[in-house]
Amino acid sequence: MKHFFISLLTLITGLSFSQELEKSLLWKISGNGLKYDSYLFGTIHVSCDASLDDSTIKALKTTEQLFLEIDMNKPIEMEMMKYITMKNENKISKLLNSEDFNLVDEFLNKKMKMSLKFFDSYKPFMIATMLYPSILECSIQNIERELIIINKNNNNKEVFGLETIKEQMEIFDQIPYEIQAEELVKMVKSDLKKDKEEIKKMIAIYKNKDIDAMQQIMDESENKITSENKKILIYDRNNKWIPTIIKIINEKPTFIAVGAGHLAGNEGIIKLLRRNGYRVEAVIN
Numbered sequence: 270m271k272h273f274f275i276s277l278l279t280l281i282t283g284l285s286f287s288q289e290l291e292k293s294l295l296w297k298i299s300g301n302g303l304k305y306d307s308y309l310f311g312t313i314h315v316s317c318d319a320s321l322d323d324s325t326i327k328a329l330k331t332t333e334q335l336f337l338e339i340d341m342n343k344p345i346e347m348e349m350m351k352y353i354t355m356k357n358e359n360k361i362s363k364l365l366n367s368e369d370f371n372l373v374d375e376f377l378n379k380k381m382k383m384s385l386k387f388f389d390s391y392k393p394f395m396i397a398t399m400l401y402p403s404i405l406e407c408s409i410q411n412i413e414r415e416l417i418i419i420n421k422n423n424n425n426k427e428v429f430g431l432e433t434i435k436e437q438m439e440i441f442d443q444i445p446y447e448i449q450a451e452e453l454v455k456m457v458k459s460d461l462k463k464d465k466e467e468i469k470k471m472i473a474i475y476k477n478k479d480i481d482a483m484q485q486i487m488d489e490s491e492n493k494i495t496s497e498n499k500k501i502l503i504y505d506r507n508n509k510w511i512p513t514i515i516k517i518i519n520e521k522p523t524f525i526a527v528g529a530g531h532l533a534g535n536e537g538i539i540k541l542l543r544r545n546g547y548r549v550e551a552v553i554n
Contacts, residue, residue: 290533292478293551295325298518300548305522308332309538309549311529312412313475315401315468319410321419324554329416330423332524336517339437340430341413352438354390355446361389361396364450376457392441393449394494397456404464416526429517431510431527443501448493455491463491480533487530504536511541518547 296309308328321329329335339345362370374385377396380403388396402409420426441449456464467490474482490496510527517523532539539549 290481290539291551291553293553294478294529295328295552296539297550297552298542298547301546303518307518307523310524310526311480311532312526313472313529314411315405315409316412316472317405317407317410319412319415321415322554324552326419329419329524331522333521334426334523335416335420335428336431336523336525337413338431338527339434340428342417342428345434348434349438352435353392353395355392356442359446361385361393361450364447365454369454373453373457393446393453394441397453400456400461404461404468413526431513440501444494444498452492452494475529480529483529484533503531507531507536507538507541515545
C-alpha cells in the first residue's frame with residue numbers, strides 16, 4: 270500500500286506541446302525585484318532511480334524552504350484514505366458489467382492477492398495506481414522522498430505543500446468515474462503491456478530532461494484520464510499555484526519541486542512566471 274500512495278501522486282503531468290524550452294529539469298527564478306534566487310524543479314513521481322544530480326542538490330542546499338505539490342514530510346496515508354472513495358455511493362460493481370468486474374477481480378488477485386470487492390467503493394484510478402509496482406517491475410523510488418531526505422540532512426528546512434491532500438485527491442472526483450473504470454479495464458485486458466511501454470518511454474524522456482517531449486507523449490497517450498483532462502490535471506492547478514509561488518519566492522529563497530509535466534507549455538509554470546515578470550532560466554549541467 271505504501272507504493273500505492275506514492276505512485277498515486279503520478280497524477281499528473283501534462284500536456285500542451287511547446288518546442289521552445291531547453292532540456293532541463295532545474296530552472297532558476299530571478300528578477301522582478303527578488304532579493305534571492307529560487308529554483309523550480311520537475312520531478313517524476315514514480316521511477317526506478319530517484320537519484321539527483323549535483324546541480325539539483327546544490328540548488329536545494331542554497332534555498333531556505335522546500336515546497337512540493339503536497340507536504341510529504343507528514344504522514345499522508347491516513348489523510349488520503351479520507352478521500353479515496355467515490356462520492357454519491359458509487360461502486361465499481363455498478364460501473365462495470367459482471368464480465369469486466371470479474372476480469373479485474375482475477376487480475377488483482379493474481380498481482381496483489383487482493384479482491385476487487387475490497388476496493389468496490391474506491392475511485393478506479395486509485396486502484397490503477399496500485400498496479401504501478403507491476404508496471405515498473407522494480408523497487409519504486411520517489412524523487413520527492415529523496416528531496417526530503419537530502420533536505421533533512423542539510424539544516425532540515427521547513428517543507429510545505431502547494432496544495433492539500435484533500436485538493437489533490439478530489440481531482441479524481443472531477444474526472445468521470447466511468448472513464449476511470451474504463452481505463453482500469455483496458456489496463457487489465459492488455460496485461461499492463463501498453464502501460465509498461467508508456468512509462469518506459471516517459472522515464473527515458475525524463476532522464477533526457479526533455480520536458481516538452483514529456484508533454485507530447487502524454488498528449489498522445491491512449492489513456493483518457495491523461496489525454497482528455499489536461500485542464501483539470503495541469504492547467505487549473507498551475508494557475509492556482511502561481512499566486513502562492515510568487516508569494517513564497519518573494520519571502521525566502523525557495524526550492525519548488527512539482528511533476529515535470531507542470532513546467533512546459535503555454536500554461537506551464539515556466540511561462541506563467543515569465544508572464545508575471547520573472548526571469549526563469551534553465552540550469553544546464
